[in-house]
Amino acid sequence: MVEIFQIGSITGCIVALLLFTGYVSQDYFVVETERIQSLTVHFLPGELEEDMRSRTKKMLNTTIDQQETKSEDKKPEEYEIELKEEPTEETDDQKFERIEKVQQERIQRLENFCKAYPYLKGLQATIWYSALYEETVICLNPKSGSTNLMDFIWYWINGEPFPDDSDKTILHDGIKPFESSMPKMKAKMKSLLSKRAELGEIFTVRDPLSRFLASWRDKVETERYPTYHRNRRDSFFYYKKITTPVLMHKKMAYVKSLDDWQKESGKDATFGLTFCDYVDYYSLTVGQIGKQKVDYHLEEQWRNCGVCYERYRTSFIGNTETYDDDLWYLFTKFNFRPPENSKSSQYNAHRTNTNSETLRDYFSPCKKSSVENLIKRYAKDYHAFGYKPEYPELGIKVVL
Numbered sequence: 001m002v003e004i005f006q007i008g009s010i011t012g013c014i015v016a017l018l019l020f021t022g023y024v025s026q027d028y029f030v031v032e033t034e035r036i037q038s039l040t041v042h043f044l045p046g047e048l049e050e051d052m053r054s055r056t057k058k059m060l061n062t063t064i065d066q067q068e069t070k071s072e073d074k075k076p077e078e079y080e081i082e083l084k085e086e087p088t089e090e091t092d093d094q095k096f097e098r099i100e101k102v103q104q105e106r107i108q109r110l111e112n113f114c115k116a117y118p119y120l121k122g123l124q125a126t127i128w129y130s131a132l133y134e135e136t137v138i139c140l141n142p143k144s145g146s147t148n149l150m151d152f153i154w155y156w157i158n159g160e161p162f163p164d165d166s167d168k169t170i171l172h173d174g175i176k177p178f179e180s181s182m183p184k185m186k187a188k189m190k191s192l193l194s195k196r197a198e199l200g201e202i203f204t205v206r207d208p209l210s211r212f213l214a215s216w217r218d219k220v221e222t223e224r225y226p227t228y229h230r231n232r233r234d235s236f237f238y239y240k241k242i243t244t245p246v247l248m249h250k251k252m253a254y255v256k257s258l259d260d261w262q263k264e265s266g267k268d269a270t271f272g273l274t275f276c277d278y279v280d281y282y283s284l285t286v287g288q289i290g291k292q293k294v295d296y297h298l299e300e301q302w303r304n305c306g307v308c309y310e311r312y313r314t315s316f317i318g319n320t321e322t323y324d325d326d327l328w329y330l331f332t333k334f335n336f337r338p339p340e341n342s343k344s345s346q347y348n349a350h351r352t353n354t355n356s357e358t359l360r361d362y363f364s365p366c367k368k369s370s371v372e373n374l375i376k377r378y379a380k381d382y383h384a385f386g387y388k389p390e391y392p393e394l395g396i397k398v399v400l
Contacts, residue, residue: 092332099329106317106386110307113384120308125201127296127304128181132189132199133157137180137312139203139305142297143214145320148327149204150175155336193311202330203305204318205385208378209371211320213362215297216242216278236261239271241295246273246281276366283370286377300377302384317385360393372398 090098114120131138131153138153140146147168153175154162162171176182180189192199206214219238236258247254252272255261264271285292287300296304306312316333318326331338363371375382375389379400382389389398 095325096329096332099325102322102325103317103329106319107314109386110314110317110384113302113380114308116383117308117380120302121310123303123306124309124311125180125304125306126299128179130180130305131175131178132180132185133178135192135197136200136202136315139201141203141205141301141304143211143218144206144301145204145318145323145327147171148323149202149318152202152327152330152334152336153178155331156334161337197311198313199311200315201305201307201312202316202318203307203314204320204323204326205301205381206320207387208301208381209363209375209391210359211301212282212298212374212378213359215295216275219295219297220278221275238295239265242278242298243271243273245285245294246278247271249281250277274365275362276370279363279366279374280370283373283377286374301381303380307384319385356393359391363391363394368394368396372396376400 125137125139127139127141129140131140133153133156138149140149150171151162154171157175157178162174177184179185219242239261244254250273254271255264282294282298286294286298287303288294293299302308307314316326316330318330328338371394375396375398379389381387382400389400390396
């Protein structure tokens with residue numbers, strides 16, 4: 001009897017101790033207390049489990065309420081507020097410095113190219129409508145933003161920008177006296193070179209494949225094509241320069257007079273050719289000289305501008321792909337007021353703007369081998385100006 005009493009007393013003490021501990025720290029020990037009580041209190045099947053769930057839920061709700069009350073009592077200044085720094089707007093000086101660094105990289109790449117091809121140092125710009133002003137050659141490389149450079153030349157000559165709402169014919173006529181093909185400019189150029197003067201050169205370039213397509217769309221494509229969205233510009237001159245060689249290569253009939261051209265173009269403005277026929281032909285002829293020399297719109301850009309000529313010192317290389325920044329930099333460098341709206345789309349209204357989707361639409365129907373050969377024909381342009389001969393939209397990556 002004494003032993004039973006002692007055991008009962010010990011058990012009672014343990015239970016009392018646990019109950020006291022649970023009371024002191026109910027957040028943690030309440031569940032354990034219920035388990036000890038279950039040793040002495042009998043529950044029907046399933047009642048213990050339900051009771052435990054109820055008590056546990058009540059405990060958790062009590063703890064959450066306590067935490068919320070503490071949070072409400074906390075003063076606002078006690079919270080750590082994470083402030084996100086707003087991106088600072090680039091200043092004009094920072095913008096100029098950033099673009100100038102890019103210009104230096106482009107010019108250095110070109111110098112490395114010219115060192116790799118020393119025989120190019122004797123070749124001047126070949127394009128006849130480059131301009132010469134104050135011992136600077138401005139190469140108007142077709143389909144690479146050359147119209148924008150005409151705006152720059154106008155500003156330089158007249159001391160004020162060309163009016164946005166004026167006819168572009170006025171712009172062309174205004175700079176024509178300074179074209180290198182004009183007698184006075186030829187004489188001036190000859191005189192400068194005889195004095196071994198170093199001439200600055202400004203020019204723009206474009207991804208070779210995009211430029212090829214832009215030239216074809218501007219000089220060959222007609223309203224018969226579904227993508228034609230502007231007034232017809234096909235002419236007998238460019239028919240002779242660009243289309244006739246393709247017809248001859250394919251042994252197709254071609255015309256020699258303006259009257260015959262007008263009659264035939266009325267019957268079939270495409271003259272039986274597709275864009276891919278042009279790709280096939282010019283993938284064999286770009287870069288040739290003499291009678292096979294291609295029109296300036298399709299010619300290699302380094303050759304058009306004579307970028308390695310020993311008397312030229314490149315001072316600006318504009319890329320059509322980054323023309324917004326480049327044009328701003330060029331105007332600022334010469335202390336001209338940059339255009340208020342320097343967006344490329346505003347400066348060049350041609351429908352020949354080329355993107356990845358347009359490249360795919362035009363080149364994908366052509367033979368892949370012809371497109372790759374055309375890219376190889378422009379190998380020096382890729383090297384000189386840092387363009388990559390990779391076109392994922394066409395599944396083409398050429399190693400030059």
